[in-house]
Amino acid sequence: SCDKLTKLVVVLYGTKLTDQGGQALAAGLNRPELQDLDCRLFETDAGDRTGITLGASLSSCPKLEKFVLIMDDTKLGDTGIDAIATALACLPELTTIRLDLLRTKVSRACVEDVKRKLQRPGLTIDY
Secondary structure (H helix, E strand, O other), X not given: OHHHOOEEEEEOOOXXXXXXXXXXXXXXXXXXXXXXXXXXXXXXXXOHHHHHHHHHHHOOOOOOOEEEEEOOOOOOXXXXXXXHHHHHHOOOOOOEEEEEOOOOEOOHHHHHHHHHHHOOOOOEEEO
16 A cells, blocks of 8 residues: 555656646655655746645655655745645654755745754755
8 A cells, every 4th residue: 555655756757747637746745654765857847836836745744764856957936845845854763854945946044044044953855
């Protein structure tokens, strides 16, 4: 059963994935047993709705230890990454985060806010 998944890798790049499609994909990632999520949606039209939904799904993953998000060349903006960061900041088991957000709509000021929000002992973050 998918409810018992502990590791998940999602790779969709250079596809015609829309923000609506990204939102539907992200909605399916709320897996309570998930410990390792590697989500690569680069070179797509995924945007803030995808990010907001991903944040909501991550909130349902209390055992998450490792999170990779590569969304280079997408329409993700400040609203979407803030929703993701807010969810990640509340995950007590999280020890490793990698965020690749090149050529998105995320502002430099928002990246600095995300860094502050996620800063805590024992958490390694690669931007």
